[in-house]
Amino acid sequence: MTERDEQIGRNVLVLRGSTTQQAVADAMRERGWKWSQATVWSVEKGERPLRLAEAEDLAEVFGVPMQRLTAQLATVAIDRTLRKCATAYTEVLAAASRFLDRTTDLHLEIADAAGPAIDELRRELQHAEDHLRSLDREIGERLNVLAAAYTAEADRAVVEGVVAAYSAPDGAHELSSNRGEGLSVADVAAMMRGSKMDVYHLIHSGELPSVRVGRAFRVAKQDVEEYLRRSDSGEDVS
Known part of the structure; x- marks a missing residue:
């Protein structure tokens, strides 16, 4: 047992978190290693050194760079x-x-x-x-x-x-449901300096053209600008 092996073992313990030792062993077996729950236990205790290829696969199991296995414990945490x-x-x-x-x-x-x-x-x-x-x-x-x-x-x-x-x-x-083409209801509300409720009312009444994308509505920016222009000039916006 070396100090480096002990450091790796502590890091493996932290990286494993709530995952069981058996689950880690199973993941390593899927990668061709003859690991058991006892193998993981020995590694975490610093009693079993890791081979380089094993370390690469173990890091992959944890989803971290291999350097994490030898890093300072605080960095790993x-x-x-x-x-x-x-x-x-x-x-x-x-x-x-x-x-x-x-x-x-x-x-x-x-x-x-x-x-x-x-x-x-x-x-x-x-x-x-x-x-x-x-x-x-x-x-x-x-x-x-x-x-x-x-x-x-x-x-x-x-x-x-x-x-x-x-x-x-x-x-x-x-x-803000910023998906698809055009402006979201939240975007339109911000342009109008109003509430989303106001925008939904305009869409529902037909005063503001819109298209439905899934469960959301999208409004063309030029339609909003045209509505605001007509509203500011006192024109009928209906």
């Missing part, structure tokens, strides 16, 4: 947590996208409805969307700070990859 953050961000993005899809239908259903209960529902929906936008901004700020602060090249590439996926022109991204 940071890298593992960073990747968890990237995974969690992806899950948040997917959940937010589902939320926006559902609110699209809800906006249409209540656009022309009236009454105290509907008014309260509109306020609650607007509050939820405001909260989502606030969370959206906070996530973006944290990702950018993390990308600027973390200097290890392999890890920085992971963070910058997440930031790149998060960012889009004019500060819009997937949380």
Whole structure:
């Protein structure tokens, strides 16, 4: 047993996280190595040195560069947590996208409805969307700070990859349903300096031309500009 073997063992333990030793052994067996749960245990204890080819495959199992197996323990822990953050961000993005899809239908259903209960529902929906936008901004700020602060090249590439996926022109991204051609409802609301509810009402009434892409609506920028021009000049916009 050498100090280097012990360091590798500690790193393997951290990288394995909640994955069982048996699962790691199974993944290594799939790659042609005669590993068992006891093999993983021995490696983590620093009692069994890793062959170079084994180390390459083990790093692949963990989804990290091979250098992580010999790095300082703090660096390995940071890298593992960073990747968890990237995974969690992806899950948040997917959940937010589902939320926006559902609110699209809800906006249409209540656009022309009236009454105290509907008014309260509109306020609650607007509050939820405001909260989502606030969370959206906070996530973006944290990702950018993390990308600027973390200097290890392999890890920085992971963070910058997440930031790149998060960012889009004019500060819009997937949380604003920025998919397909044309402007999203959120984009139109920003151009009009109004609410998404106003935009849905204009779409529903036919005052603002739109096309449906999946569960979302897209509006041509020139149609928004034309609507604003006619509205500013006092022309009939219906």
